[in-house]
Amino acid sequence: MNKYKLIGKIGEGTFSDVLKTQSLRDGNFYACKQMKQHFESIEQVNNLREIQALRRLNPHPNILMLHEVVFDKKSGSLALICELMDMNIYELIKGRKKPLPEKRTMSYMYQLCKSLDHMHRNGIFHRDVKPENILIKQDTLKLGDFGSCRSVYSKQPYTEYISTRWYRAPECLLTDGYYSYKMDMWSAGCVFYEITSLHPLFPGSNELDQISKIHDIIGTPAKKILNKFKQSRAMSFHFPFKKGTGIPSLVPNLSPKGLTLMYAMIEYDPDERITARQALHHPYFRELRTADKKALTIQRKVRLIENTEGQEPIHLWPTSKESKGQHFLRQAQENPKRHHGPSCVIELPKLNVCGVTKLTSYPSPTFRSVFTTPVTHCEVPVLQPIKYIGTNCKSEKQKELKTSLKQCHLPTIERRDGRF
Structure with a gap:
């Protein structure tokens, strides 16, 4: 130090x-x-x-x-x-009289879900997600304090009393350590509520009171769900039926999409609870996902420009309505050396001959030069018709055959009643 x-x-x-x-x-x-x-x-x-x-x-x-x-x-x-970092979430909302703007809350929750998704995909779950462990610096959120983290693939049961009681999922309270990474999503849902309302969602004084407060708001779960927890606990438990007051009346400033996401996070049954990856694709984060995609596209373009500096330009496929043939034709006209052959018919430039071309490497005495007239002042010579040299026996017979041919006219075919 x-x-x-x-x-x-x-x-x-x-x-x-x-x-x-x-x-x-x-x-x-x-x-x-x-x-x-x-x-x-x-x-x-x-x-x-x-x-x-x-x-x-x-x-x-x-x-x-x-x-x-x-x-x-x-x-x-x-x-x-x-x-x-500047502060944590608890310090941010402590003493506030008015909740944060929903767009700011949305941004914080989006970043929290991204951190949890990154953790879970790397085989780690936090086990102590709470406002004190979520750090803020300007508009950036970062998850910290990984002292209680555990591998997703480690063998159950885990330590029972690991996370802070107010943010502890039902499976952590009702089982002997049989829980999974889904407990982080329950804690994130409790943090979501606390940022929105400035008050903790389930402030239980002990484990039994914690369960009671959960049932007071979201109601007593079905017997099928409770039976899942009973299988991993020696003692049995029975809870009185409660309908639950619900969350909407407690967070009137939260939008309906945000409310559905919060309910998905604090789903009693961990098998039905939303994952971090699913939460990132929730309609509540649609605007932030679109902004992320635009930012990622800009970053890729910048990297492409940086990587191609000093190299030959890359010709991308045309994005307009022009056809591929027109695209290749335009490229061939701009840079003919890069194309060995066009994919469509193009008009070749006119040939300007400035003199008689002589073939010296492979002379052919049986053929006379087609350039019979001398060329002066780079004028194009007049080409004379090619004449055969030597005897051709078939040529006279062919001439006689051509003269003997007569033109014949076929009679017209009349069409009656739609038939020939």
Whole structure:
């Protein structure tokens, strides 16, 4: 840590302290996550899930960037040097009287779903998605704190009480650790509601109260769903029937499309819950998807221009209504050397002959030159008719045959009653 200067303390967690530091090399500011646990070897540090996850997921525009890992062998201290963000979602909405504009909320949720989709496709799920772990810098959102992450392909059961209670999915509350990456989508739905309403969706005081608050809003699930959870838990449970008050009255400023997405995220049955990839294709994000496609097209064009600088221009297919033949004809006229032969009939330029051409390499004494008149002042000579040299026995007979031929006229055929 001799390369960094301590500026101040940003936050404190159960397993680490977050400090603001300044690099003595480049003068830039970074966030230093100082671990409270002491490590004995560099192998133990490299096996840390958070470091493995950040190395696998970086770089991504919506994942916190890990710049350096600082490990002191003597003291056993470990620090993760990450990029410095402005604030987290909790600090953003804390104390606000009016909700954020829906377009801004939409942008944040779109970026959160992109970060989760990137994680899940790389075989990792977070297990602790909450406002404090979602960081903001201007209009950019990044997911951080991967200390609780786990591999998607690891064997169940997992640790039961891993995520923060208010954002814990029903399968985490009702089973002995039999849950999957779908729990991240439930937590994201709770964050979605909290950004929109400025209040937590299910603020339970304990596990039983947490389940009760979930049923108060979305209702008691069907027996088929509860039976799925009972199969993986030793104790049985029975809940009184509740219809649920619903969410629309709690978020009146949210559009209908946003409401359908929120319901899809907090689906009680994890098998029916929406995935991050499906959420990105939801109609609620249609405008942002279109903007992303336009930005990606511009980036590809810029890269194409940069890669083709100093090279021959690339001729693309015509986009207008002109035919392919007209396109090739136009290219042949512009650059005839690039085309060995046109794909359609074209008019050849007139030949200007400035003198008599003599064939010296392969003389042919049996044929006379067709250029019988001398050429002066680069005038084009008049071509004389070709005459046969030698005897041709068939020529006289052919002449007699031509003269003996007579013209014959066939009689006209009359058509009667539509027939010949």
